[in-house]
Amino acid sequence: MYLVVIAWTYVALMMGIAEATNTTGTVLGGILTFVLYGAAPVALVVYLWGAPLRRRAIKAQEAAEATQEATSAAAVADSAEPDTSGHAPADTLPPVGKET
DSSP states (O other): OHHHHHHHHHHHHHHHHHHHHSTTOOHHHHHHHHIIIIIHHHHHHHHHHHHHHHHHHHHHHHHHHHHHHHHHHHHHHHHTSOOOSOOOOSSOOOOTTOOO
16 A cells, blocks of 8 residues: 555656756646645545544444443442341441431
8 A cells, every 4th residue: 555655656746846847847837736646646545545444443442442331330230239248337327317
């Protein structure tokens, strides 16, 4: 993929230089040639080639977040289990409205 991008950029750069150094050409023409034949198409192709990679990265991030949420939910569920140690609680609170 990168070889095609580098080669096309090189060709477009040489076209721009040839346009700028030609006796009937201008520097502005060379810059426009490079941008319109080189930079813009290469940027579009690189963006389109990168779409599957971005999609995979988003799915991996969502999967990691789902795993993290499931782990935290399991930790909360584990802490909600009743105490089966057989020991009395350290300090008891009286029921609401009753004083000891």
